[in-house]
Amino acid sequence: MATAELxxxxxxxxxxxxxxxxxxxxxxxxxAFLFLLLAFFLLYPIFAVLIxxxxxxxxxxxxxxxxxxxxxxxxQSLLNTLLLGVINTVVCLVIGFCLAYMTTRGPWILxxxxxIISLVPLIAPxxxxxxxxxxxFGRNGIIxxxxxxxxxxxxxGGVVISQTLAFIPLAYMMIESTLMSLxxxxxxxxxxxxxxxxxxxxxxTIPLLAPGLLKAALLIFVMTIAEFGNxxxxxxxxxxxxxxxxxxxxGESDFNMGSVLSVVLIAPCIxxxxxxxxxxxxxxxxxxxxxxxxxxxxKITPLIKIPFVIITTAAAGAIFICFAVxxxxxxxKILGVTDRFVLSNYLDFTxxxxxxxxxxxxxxxxxxxxVIGVLLSYVIVRGKxxxxxxxxxxxxxxxxxxxxxxxxxxxxxxxxxxFRLTGGIMILALNCVFRFLAVGVEAGISKLHQIHIEIExxxxxxxxxxxxxxxxxVLPIMFPAFIAGFIYTxxxxxxxxxxxxxxxxxxxxxxxxxxxxxxxxxxxxxASATTIKLILIVMLCMAALNFISKKTKIGxxxxxxxxx
Amino acid sequence: xxxxxxxxxxxxxxxxxKGVSLEVKQGExxxxxxxxxxxxxxLLRLIGGFTDISSGDIILDGQRIxxxxxxxxDTRICFQNYALFPHMTVAENVGYGLKINKWPKHKIAAxxxxxxxxxxxxxxxxxxxxxxxxxxxxxxxxxxALSLEPKVxxxxxxxxxxxxxxxxxxxxxxxxxxxxLHITTVFVTHDQFEAMAISDRLVVMxxxxxxxVGSPIEIYERxxxxxxxxFVGYVNFMDGRIESIDPVTRNTAVSTPYGTFEITLExxxxxxxxxxxxxxxxESVSLSIDCKQGGKNILCGSLKTYMYAGSxxxxxxxxxxxxxxxxQYNPRDAQHFKLADKVEVEIPRSVHLLKKK
Ligand SMILES: Nc1ncnc2c1ncn2[C@@H]1O[C@H](COP(=O)(O)OP(=O)(O)O)[C@@H](O)[C@H]1O
Ligand SMILES: [Mg+2]
Numbered sequence: 001m002a003t004a005e006l007x008x009x010x011x012x013x014x015x016x017x018x019x020x021x022x023x024x025x026x027x028x029x030x031x032a033f034l035f036l037l038l039a040f041f042l043l044y045p046i047f048a049v050l051i052x053x054x055x056x057x058x059x060x061x062x063x064x065x066x067x068x069x070x071x072x073x074x075x076q077s078l079l080n081t082l083l084l085g086v087i088n089t090v091v092c093l094v095i096g097f098c099l100a101y102m103t104t105r106g107p108w109i110l111x112x113x114x115x116i117i118s119l120v121p122l123i124a125p126x127x128x129x130x131x132x133x134x135x136x137f138g139r140n141g142i143i144x145x146x147x148x149x150x151x152x153x154x155x156x157g158g159v160v161i162s163q164t165l166a167f168i169p170l171a172y173m174m175i176e177s178t179l180m181s182l183x184x185x186x187x188x189x190x191x192x193x194x195x196x197x198x199x200x201x202x203x204x205t206i207p208l209l210a211p212g213l214l215k216a217a218l219l220i221f222v223m224t225i226a227e228f229g230n231x232x233x234x235x236x237x238x239x240x241x242x243x244x245x246x247x248x249x250x251g252e253s254d255f256n257m258g259s260v261l262s263v264v265l266i267a268p269c270i271x272x273x274x275x276x277x278x279x280x281x282x283x284x285x286x287x288x289x290x291x292x293x294x295x296x297x298x299k300i301t302p303l304i305k306i307p308f309v310i311i312t313t314a315a316a317g318a319i320f321i322c323f324a325v326x327x328x329x330x331x332x333k334i335l336g337v338t339d340r341f342v343l344s345n346y347l348d349f350t351x352x353x354x355x356x357x358x359x360x361x362x363x364x365x366x367x368x369x370x371v372i373g374v375l376l377s378y379v380i381v382r383g384k385x386x387x388x389x390x391x392x393x394x395x396x397x398x399x400x401x402x403x404x405x406x407x408x409x410x411x412x413x414x415x416x417x418x419f420r421l422t423g424g425i426m427i428l429a430l431n432c433v434f435r436f437l438a439v440g441v442e443a444g445i446s447k448l449h450q451i452h453i454e455i456e457x458x459x460x461x462x463x464x465x466x467x468x469x470x471x472x473x474v475l476p477i478m479f480p481a482f483i484a485g486f487i488y489t490x491x492x493x494x495x496x497x498x499x500x501x502x503x504x505x506x507x508x509x510x511x512x513x514x515x516x517x518x519x520x521x522x523x524x525x526x527a528s529a530t531t532i533k534l535i536l537i538v539m540l541c542m543a544a545l546n547f548i549s550k551k552t553k554i555g556x557x558x559x560x561x562x563x564x
Numbered sequence: 565x566x567x568x569x570x571x572x573x574x575x576x577x578x579x580x581x582k583g584v585s586l587e588v589k590q591g592e593x594x595x596x597x598x599x600x601x602x603x604x605x606x607l608l609r610l611i612g613g614f615t616d617i618s619s620g621d622i623i624l625d626g627q628r629i630x631x632x633x634x635x636x637x638d639t640r641i642c643f644q645n646y647a648l649f650p651h652m653t654v655a656e657n658v659g660y661g662l663k664i665n666k667w668p669k670h671k672i673a674a675x676x677x678x679x680x681x682x683x684x685x686x687x688x689x690x691x692x693x694x695x696x697x698x699x700x701x702x703x704x705x706x707x708x709a710l711s712l713e714p715k716v717x718x719x720x721x722x723x724x725x726x727x728x729x730x731x732x733x734x735x736x737x738x739x740x741x742x743x744x745l746h747i748t749t750v751f752v753t754h755d756q757f758e759a760m761a762i763s764d765r766l767v768v769m770x771x772x773x774x775x776x777v778g779s780p781i782e783i784y785e786r787x788x789x790x791x792x793x794x795f796v797g798y799v800n801f802m803d804g805r806i807e808s809i810d811p812v813t814r815n816t817a818v819s820t821p822y823g824t825f826e827i828t829l830e831x832x833x834x835x836x837x838x839x840x841x842x843x844x845x846x847e848s849v850s851l852s853i854d855c856k857q858g859g860k861n862i863l864c865g866s867l868k869t870y871m872y873a874g875s876x877x878x879x880x881x882x883x884x885x886x887x888x889x890x891x892q893y894n895p896r897d898a899q900h901f902k903l904a905d906k907v908e909v910e911i912p913r914s915v916h917l918l919k920k921k
Contacts, residue, residue: 185647193661
């Protein structure tokens with residue numbers, strides 16, 4: 001034993017100095033490299049937007065911001081966006097709470113089906129709901145024609161409804177997980193001492209849920225104000241920041257005002273990101289010995305039960321109908337107008353071309369994203385260098401940023417020399433990589449936390465170099481995380497719209513953009529069929545992920561987030 | 565008085581309680597004891613009203629309470645994890661039930677004061693729950709449960725989260741308070757020693773069925789079957805057959821593979837010729853050095869292990885092939901015992917017999 005140690009020491013002291021240095025500093029070198037990537041592909045585009053918003057033809061100026069805050073139109077756009085965020089957040093929280101309450105406290109037979117319906121929208125791109133609303137209530141909508149109504153779907157109301165439906169699963173998931181972690185004995189103790197259902201809710205459940213509800217609210221708020229598709233499709237003449245940015249760039253080619261709009265949209269996101277990560281950190285009530293167990297149903301008084309049942313049935317029904325009409329619409333030229341059953345929407349060349357392009361882009365993005373994600377998570381978990389938490393924050397921030405911002409950012413940063421990338425598949429793929437990096441990083445971090453560092457140390461103790469340890473020990477263990485990161489990135493990228501809509505070139509259409517265009521131009525059949533194809537791809541990915549997580553127990557702790 | 569009548573409980577097709585009947589007298593402390601998973605918590609939850617009963621009746625003071633929800637039942641449960649409200653202070657926790665039941669403010673304050681006095685936490689009223697030790701949390705839970713003076717108190721393994729010393733202290737306190745308040749209590753534990761120490765009566769459960777009901781002494785000295793005998797303490801079993809019973813003195817000869825023993829029979833259900841199992845408790849056997857062979861009820865063996873632990877020595881003696889565990893209390897002559905020595909083992913005259921079927 002002692003001689004073995006000695007010989008190892010001798011060996012390493014005879015090794016070259018450079019090799020030792022590399023071994024000792026490999027994590028740092030890797031971190032530096034990754035940081036450069038992050039800086040170039042994430043921070044630089046954001047700064048490009050920031051700079052553009054301040055730089056006119058004659059240098060630094062506040063002109064564009066003055067313009068923003070002095071024109072009624074922009075002011076209205078900001079107001080609408082914030083109002084939309086607030087209304088959406090409140091409605092989603094209420095519905096999400098009712099659904100979560102029913103699936104964790106309600107009758108046994110309802111729990112599973114309700115949970116499935118609440119989560120189903122996750123498999124669809126959020127703008128599916130805009131599409132369904134057009135099919136149902138648009139100018140030629142089924143219900144509009146059937147009842148001969150003269151209403152206007154396009155506007156604030158339509159956006160609120162489609163957004164709400166799109167963000168129900170996110171609200172539901174977050175609230176359900178906090179409800180599940182609440183020790184059911186707490187509510188039962190209150191019940192035992194004479195509290196009615198309403199009193200239990202008021203004095204125990206909601207106060208204990210408050211930190212979780214607040215977190216969910218912040219996240220939903222950020223995601224709804226940044227959401228592009230629904231507002232762009234259904235906004236009509238009502239201005240919202242995210243679609244306005246798009247028209248500013250593509251319609252008027254005014255990059256300065258486009259950047260200002262983006263910065264204004266980022267501001268609340270950054271603020272909330274910090275509140276979420278730092279102020280609310282650890283604000284959670286814990287109890288001793290409380291392993292999460294299912295609560296047994298209580299005898300709920302009608303006063304509480306009826307509103308809950310109404311809200312949950314309405315939400316579940318609406319979600320179901322929205323999916324059903326998109327499926328139906330995909331088989332007609334325009335559902336409700338032409339009633340001949342056709343398959344042409346599925347055979348449409350441009351649609352299939354777009355799907356094919358989307359798969360290619362998402363595949364490239366997923367490969368790069370999973371590699372960088374695994375490496376980043378390794379650096380974040382095992383590294384001990386200055387700025388580690390900064391790297392973590394940056395790599396997770398892509399998710400919190402409005403997609404439009406990174407869209408413009410990439411347009412500004414990579415469309416002119418020296419870094420010209422536009423027009424190809426790479427700019428789209430890289431954009432997806434860095435927007436959704438959080439997904440791969442989280443997969444990696446959760447896996448790494450299952451591995452004890454002792455395994456690596458043991459390997460290093462035995463004289464293995466960093467590279468050997470990394471490739472022989474770390475990578476095989478991280479492989480499931482890589483796969484999970486790959487699939488997550490793939491399915492998030494393939495439905496995402498808000499950033500790539502800025503970056504597609506006329507000859508290279510993506511599925512999400514195709515759906516968007518088709519919906520805007522009233523090609524409902526094609527939009528629906530393309531959406532269904534995307535949904536099928538996402539379902540395949542989820543099945544694969546489910547299979548892997550059962551095999552390796554990864555990803556079960558991760559929550560999938562709604563993405564615009 | 566709390567009466568359980570033939571209670572069955574199914575979870576799906578899994579029958580967790582298979583017909584439990586019991587009467588708990590006013591002011592009595594009855595303990596359900598049994599291995600983990602035998603249905604103790606389920607039974608408490610049924611009495612408390614948190615779980616629907618599949619069949620059977622629960623009767624409290626003459627009223628059938630099967631269908632009453634917990635908030636209308638006069639029972640109060642203390643969960644194993646205490647379930648204290650983490651967003652409230654100690655005083656708010658203790659006063660929660662009073663507030664819910666619309667007591668006036670000053671009365672709540674007075675009652676909370678009184679309860680905190682009772683559990684000796686006067687100074688802790690304004691503390692948050694997570695700033696308390698485990699024992700203090702246990703007291704708060706107890707005070708909260710007693711706040712509304714329930715007819716029946718249900719305690720689910722209340723001491724299992726405490727460390728060993730505190731467990732002894734707390735069980736005495738709980739028992740003292742329970743006797744003082746004369747409150748009917750159903751106590752649940754998997755710890756047989758705790759159960760014996762605290763209870764008026766024990767109910768030994770296994771797989772959803774009651775195996776035996778009795779005072780701690782009855783259960784320990786006169787277990788109904790092998791399972792109970794082994795569950796409530798270590799035991800040496802020895803096969804035997806009744807050779808003769810003297811009808812007057814009840815002197816009984818039991819023949820075993822290790823010789824014939826003479827005992828004083830205290831059971832009525834044993835006849836001459838019965839096959840029995842002798843239940844020999846480790847502490848009832850006396851052990852001495854050297855074996856002179858020949859005395860009544862005396863066996864010779866060799867000392868295999870001898871573990872001195874101050875107040876007692878735990879020994880293993882091999883009698884032929886048979887291993888016997890012997891607890892020697894007050895082991896003054898410990899230094900004279902040597903391993904592998906010949907030792908003398910004396911089987912007591914009062915041995916409980918289990919009749920074999
Ligand atoms: N809510 C439930 N659903 C299904 N089975 C349950 C439930 N609660 C308890 N059980 C089952 O009932 C049996 C008894 O459980 P429990 O009463 O908790 O036992 P104990 O408290 O004695 O350890 C166990 O087999 C357990 O798995
Ligand atoms: Mg239990």
